[in-house]
Amino acid sequence: MLPSWLGSSDASGPLPLSGARAPGSFAERTALALAGLVMAEERRTAELARGRLLARADARAKLVAAALLLVAVSATPSLLALGAVAAGAAALAAASRLDLRAYLRDVWVVAPLFTAAIALPAIFRAVSPGEALLEVGPLAITRPGVLAAARLVLRAGASVSIAVLLARTTPAAALLRGLRSLGVPRVMTLVAAMTYRYIFLLAREVEEMHLGLVSRRLAPMGAAAGRAFVTSRIAVLLAKASRTAEEVHGAMVARGFEGEWRTLAEPRFGPRDGAIVLLAAAGAALVLAAARVGAF
Amino acid sequence: MHIPDGYLGPATSAALYGAMAPAWAIAARRLRARVGDREMPAVALGGAFSFVVMLFNVPTPGGTTAHAVGAALAAIALGPAAAVIAVTIALAIQALLFGDGGLLALGANCFNMALVMPVSGYAVFQAIAAGAPGPRRRAIAAGAAGYVAVNLGALATALELGLQQAIAPGLYCPYGFAATIPAMMLPHLLVVGPIEAAVTAGVVSYLARGGLSVRALEPAAGRARPLWVGLGALCLASPVGLLAAGSAWGEWAPQELRARLGYTPPGLARLADLWRAAIPDYEVPGMPKAAGYVVSALLGVAAVAIVAAALGRLLARRKAPKDAAELARK
Numbered sequence A: 001m002l003p004s005w006l007g008s009s010d011a012s013g014p015l016p017l018s019g020a021r022a023p024g025s026f027a028e029r030t031a032l033a034l035a036g037l038v039m040a041e042e043r044r045t046a047e048l049a050r051g052r053l054l055a056r057a058d059a060r061a062k063l064v065a066a067a068l069l070l071v072a073v074s075a076t077p078s079l080l081a082l083g084a085v086a087a088g089a090a091a092l093a094a095a096s097r098l099d100l101r102a103y104l105r106d107v108w109v110v111a112p113l114f115t116a117a118i119a120l121p122a123i124f125r126a127v128s129p130g131e132a133l134l135e136v137g138p139l140a141i142t143r144p145g146v147l148a149a150a151r152l153v154l155r156a157g158a159s160v161s162i163a164v165l166l167a168r169t170t171p172a173a174a175l176l177r178g179l180r181s182l183g184v185p186r187v188m189t190l191v192a193a194m195t196y197r198y199i200f201l202l203a204r205e206v207e208e209m210h211l212g213l214v215s216r217r218l219a220p221m222g223a224a225a226g227r228a229f230v231t232s233r234i235a236v237l238l239a240k241a242s243r244t245a246e247e248v249h250g251a252m253v254a255r256g257f258e259g260e261w262r263t264l265a266e267p268r269f270g271p272r273d274g275a276i277v278l279l280a281a282a283g284a285a286l287v288l289a290a291a292r293v294g295a296f
Numbered sequence B: 001m002h003i004p005d006g007y008l009g010p011a012t013s014a015a016l017y018g019a020m021a022p023a024w025a026i027a028a029r030r031l032r033a034r035v036g037d038r039e040m041p042a043v044a045l046g047g048a049f050s051f052v053v054m055l056f057n058v059p060t061p062g063g064t065t066a067h068a069v070g071a072a073l074a075a076i077a078l079g080p081a082a083a084v085i086a087v088t089i090a091l092a093i094q095a096l097l098f099g100d101g102g103l104l105a106l107g108a109n110c111f112n113m114a115l116v117m118p119v120s121g122y123a124v125f126q127a128i129a130a131g132a133p134g135p136r137r138r139a140i141a142a143g144a145a146g147y148v149a150v151n152l153g154a155l156a157t158a159l160e161l162g163l164q165q166a167i168a169p170g171l172y173c174p175y176g177f178a179a180t181i182p183a184m185m186l187p188h189l190l191v192v193g194p195i196e197a198a199v200t201a202g203v204v205s206y207l208a209r210g211g212l213s214v215r216a217l218e219p220a221a222g223r224a225r226p227l228w229v230g231l232g233a234l235c236l237a238s239p240v241g242l243l244a245a246g247s248a249w250g251e252w253a254p255q256e257l258r259a260r261l262g263y264t265p266p267g268l269a270r271l272a273d274l275w276r277a278a279i280p281d282y283e284v285p286g287m288p289k290a291a292g293y294v295v296s297a298l299l300g301v302a303a304v305a306i307v308a309a310a311l312g313r314l315l316a317r318r319k320a321p322k323d324a325a326e327l328a329r330k
Helices: A026-050 A059-075 A079-095 A100-123 A143-168 A172-181 A186-216 A223-254 A271-292 B010-034 B037-053 B071-078 B080-097 B106-128 B135-167 B177-209 B225-243 B254-261 B266-271 B289-329
Strands: A132-136 A139-142 B057-059 B065-067
Touching: A026 A143, A026 A186, A026 A223, A026 B057, A059 A079, A059 A143, A059 A172, A059 A271, A059 B010, A079 A100, A079 A143, A079 A271, A100 A143, A132 A143, A139 A143, A143 B080, A172 A186, A172 B080, A186 A223, A186 B010, A186 B037, A186 B080, A223 B037, A223 B057, A223 B071, A223 B177, B010 B080, B010 B106, B010 B135, B037 B071, B037 B080, B057 B177, B065 B177, B071 B080, B071 B106, B071 B135, B071 B177, B080 B106, B106 B135, B106 B225, B135 B177, B135 B225, B225 B289, B254 B266
Parallel strands: none
Antiparallel strands: A132 A139, B057 B065
């Protein structure tokens, strides 16, 4: 038997580490990262259940559409086109009933902010020579520098928008099945499907190891002792993973597995899915054309 | 080390997917030939392990924390082919299902972390732990494998980003080799590398001390074939050095020194022509510069290998009678 909160989808549940305080020790950080992984998965599952539009579409259509748009985003130098793709993706996220705040945070807070920090030195003349827009003492901000930095940040943002939209509107099993029907070898997709399940199993193991440490220690652990703890836990995890693999293999053989994989019937590709691919192709063509007509 | 989408152009991304395609095919074929489809749960758990190990925070001496990649560890524990597939699947799941790391850049990320790291780590481990190593040598070999692997992975990342800037300036990564190589290598050589080395050595050592067993999916290579593959790849990559402008510091030719100083030091002028190299400046007459570099690299490796093999034989012959005499005494 399990307590009821363990079966509920409220993943903020019993974890004692959440809160406004920044995580302190390495053990708390790891436990929080793992809890964050499970919470993200919980949120994704809830969103998929209530999702509309893209969340109901065929995974193959979304994979092809995402690939077309990603290539176009990667090829265009047009800032306007990159901004339009990011805005379009946010509109689709809202229309698909994703949690828009969480979507915007996932898309714009981590990757583009990180990219902005990396791109910042590129706006100066030392990295990007050219016409100066602003000169402050020995530092000069140049037009090619600002354009290069803006392109990098917007391109990263537009690309992450598409990737997050795909990830948040497609169940893992459907995504892997879609990849399979698009030509990815079956062995790879089936191993990936198993890997996806085991990630959460191993993550729970690691979370318990770290929660055990956090709840039993009164004083902070030194760096050397901490490293010894981490390496020993990774070793234990590796040995457990190996043993679990043997048990799973044994269980599969016991149930008649002989090396042949069988999957459920492929989902049907409907008119809506065809429309998604056509619209994405049109969008990708527009993104590429924007640079040709000189859109900024 | 994850490259997000937007930093590499479509041609570079496609080229790195192309570079990974044979690696995936060879790894899958080797795994299938040695363990078959029946052992796929072990590969799946290897992938899950590779994913979760990247979430561990490792305390650093400065009081902060860092992440280990664990690709060399996966190669040592499971075998290189299993590690290539397992780390690829971990990276693909990160990119596709968690939106972490680029989708177009997945080929590049797999090249750096699922090919360069496990293969180089495994080669270093095999080279140092060859024969019947004790626990100490195995731990040292694992540490060296982790250190070399993570630094080669970082170098590959820096070269890809710098090359992108050289191909299409102002469109993607805004920094050339002069910025990407030190920016990637300094933290990896000084902080990330030692952490990866400590984790890899610590785990291998703990597994032995704790009596924990991990079933490798491939038998350990009896020969140092991955080392030769790695050396061959480095030889082919040697023309990358041509992209750097100027000469290495302190390696100026007399005429270059004259341009810098305004005169040639007389001692240098007298001794500069003492030795005429067989292949001056790594350039083979009648060959393009890049091809000359590759030929020079291959000849250099062959020369070192021949000298090392000859020395090894000489030393082994000298040692053999002593060993035989000891055996006879016993």
